[in-house]
Amino acid sequence: MKKGLMNNWGLKILSFLLAVMLWLIVVNIDDPVTTQTFNNIPVAVTNAEVLAATNQTYQIEDGTQNVSVTVRAKRSVLNKIKADNIKATADMKELTLQTQIPISVEITGVNYESVEVSPRNLQVKLEDEETKKFPIVPKTTGTVRDGYALGEIQAVPEMVSIRGPKSVIDSISKVEASVSVSGLSEDVVTKSELVLYDSDNNVIDQSLLANNLGTEGVSVSVQVLETKSVKVEFDTSQITAADGYSVSDIKYEPDHVNVTGRAEELKKLKKISVPASALNMSGLTSKTEKVVDITDYLPEDISLTDENAGSVVVTVGIDKNGTKSYDISMGAIKVNNLANGLSLSYESADVLEIQIRGPGDILDQYKISDNVSIDLKNYQTAGTYTVPVTVGVPDGCVLESTVSVNVILEEK
DSSP: HHHHHHHHHHHHHHHHHHHHHHHHHHHHHHOOOOEEEEEEEEEEEEOGGGGGGGTEEEEETTSSSSSEEEEEEHHHHHOOOOOGGGGEEGGGGGBBBBEEEEEEEEEEEOOOOOEEEEEEEEEEEEEEEEEEEEEEEEESSSHHHHTTEEEEEEEEEEEEEEEEEEEHHHHOOOOEEEEEETOSOOOOOEOOOEEEEEETOOOOOOOTTEEEEETOOOOEEEEEEEEOOOOOOEEOOTTETTTTTTEEEEEOOOOOOOOOOHHHHHHOOEEEEOOOGGOOOEEOOOOOEEEGGGGGSTTTEESSSSSSOOOEEEEEEEEEEEEEEEEOOOGGGGEOOTTEEEEEEEEEOHHHHHEEEEHHHHHHOOOOOGGGEEOOOOSSSSSSEEEEEEEOOOOOOOOEEEEEEEEEEEEO
């Protein structure tokens, strides 16, 4: 029977489980004293105003701003302690050696036997205190609703006085207040937060700094304006051709621009008129281009939605008497006999100007796009070539001068 009991595995397992249960019961009844460590507990500095009398302030050295706290207490007590119950403080009145302050720890709401903190001292560096004024740079993120554009952006207030350690104050390069304008269609004034940057565009910690903004803080005033597409119209009365030549046409690019302004001002604006003095060109003998900045001709309180879009290219076509000029894009040139395995591109994207001499009534009905081609039968390898352009002209007309294009042939 004894042998049977010794070989009974079920009985052995049951005995082990009973032993574990008994141990747990004893532990819970006894509630033994043990330790537990809580990490990254922030240290608060108290009585920092004692430095004001000497016009000094402080910076906390890296590695001592947060501490580890080891608590010795009964297990039941430790189970109740949370990091929020632990308060670590360093009293500036206890500053020693001008560099360190003893750290004390208090745990609210529980009874414990002892507590240890590591590191034991808050390491600080005393500095002269400095106050400087900085302009607040307003910044926006996002885009306003379609049909609207941003107007004036202004920080309220526009300046801020910041006080703190001299080394930190001297490192401030820029003070920004940022707000989102996503989807806006009307003026707003929005609360913002100050962000400080150094010369390398790194964000500066403001925990040791103070400013004069008070409870109101800083806001950003955002003006939202409507937009409108408006025709550009030039007075071309001072454009003249030389004797034996005539002005064939005048083109503007772009001929419309997007402007922005208050709704009542945009409603009155029908076009942007550019005076003749902006296009004072006489004695022209060939096609001429001139870039005109229309910004100076915008009405008061009206501006371009894109301040860099004020340049309009004016192209004046000039024909020699008895001839007519035609412009054709490179893409409209018919290509014959391009070798298999090669692709074609043009060195220039400019339009090709072709002049034909002949009766005016015939040239007026002539369609240049149907009659311009190049033949690549003699260009069967990759390379850059100057290729003559073939122009089919109507009966009774002649090509004023030969034309060629530079083509680039590349293997596919």
